[in-house]
Amino acid sequence: MNRRNFIKNSMLFAGSLVAIPSLIVSKKAYAAWPKKSFDIKDLTESVSSVYGHSNLEESSKVKLKAPEIAENGAIVPINVSTTLDNVESIMIFVENNPQPLSSGYKLTSLSEPSIGTRLKMGKTSNVMAAVKSGDKVYTSTQEVKVTIGGCGG
Amino acid sequence: MSTIKTRSKESNGVVTVKALIKHPMETGQRKDKKTGDLIPAHYIQEVHSKANGKDVITIYWGPAVSKNPYLTFKYKGNKGDNLEISWVDNQGNRDSKTSTVK
Numbered sequence: 001m002n003r004r005n006f007i008k009n010s011m012l013f014a015g016s017l018v019a020i021p022s023l024i025v026s027k028k029a030y031a032a033w034p035k036k037s038f039d040i041k042d043l044t045e046s047v048s049s050v051y052g053h054s055n056l057e058e059s060s061k062v063k064l065k066a067p068e069i070a071e072n073g074a075i076v077p078i079n080v081s082t083t084l085d086n087v088e089s090i091m092i093f094v095e096n097n098p099q100p101l102s103s104g105y106k107l108t109s110l111s112e113p114s115i116g117t118r119l120k121m122g123k124t125s126n127v128m129a130a131v132k133s134g135d136k137v138y139t140s141t142q143e144v145k146v147t148i149g150g151c152g153g
Numbered sequence: 154m155s156t157i158k159t160r161s162k163e164s165n166g167v168v169t170v171k172a173l174i175k176h177p178m179e180t181g182q183r184k185d186k187k188t189g190d191l192i193p194a195h196y197i198q199e200v201h202s203k204a205n206g207k208d209v210i211t212i213y214w215g216p217a218v219s220k221n222p223y224l225t226f227k228y229k230g231n232k233g234d235n236l237e238i239s240w241v242d243n244q245g246n247r248d249s250k251t252s253t254v255k
Contacts, residue, residue: 112227
């Protein structure tokens with residue numbers, strides 16, 4: 001392959017990478033990814049945008065494992081599991097983050113209701129795990145104290 | 154090289170999957186220290202996992218998930234399952250990896 005062809009081809013390739021997938025992918029991704037819920041800045045509004053209501057029930061069957069004190073707000077390990085049956089989804093809300101909804105996990109009949117991840121937290125806040133089982137939403141809340149925020153430089 | 158590292162192990166009919174994904178997870182709220190310009194948001198929005206072609210879990214992430222995100226989940230499965238994990242970010246980039254459950 002000579003150089004001119006190579007450049008031409010690589011540009012075509014790069015162009016198609018940018019143009020075609022972004023058309024198809026973004027359509028697909030945005031259709032499912034709940035942008036509206038992730039943009040909301042208020043906890044109660046965020047909850048009702050996810051579930052269509054804000055009737056939450058605190059339950060000891062929802063186990064939220066989070067550190068009491070997070071030295072580094074950039075990496076806060078969060079684990080959620082539950083003994084409830086027919087779990088449809090697990091959501092994690094961080095009340096004092098710019099957008100409270102941090103992440104959502106849609107389960108299937110194959111999955112076990114146990115998930116874990118690491119979140120960024122700007123400052124000390126309540127972390128709420130919400131588990132949807134049947135028509136009800138069960139929650140468990142814990143405060144995580146943050147010594148160094150995770151949203152700055 | 155794949156951006157996804159996985160480790161999955163079966164025990165009593167339940168597979169525990171652990172995955173690490175290499176990704177900046179920029180929130181869009183941070184400023185470049187030198188220029189003072191906002192660094193554009195760049196984060197994974199969806200992670201999807203299938204075992205032997207069947208949906209296991211669909212995950213929606215916002216910018217609050219840490220850089221180089223870590224993920225763990227469990228599903229009812231067996232040793233030797235073909236486990237696929239894929240992600241798509243807000244800029245349309247994507248990657249996937251298939252591994253075998255141990």
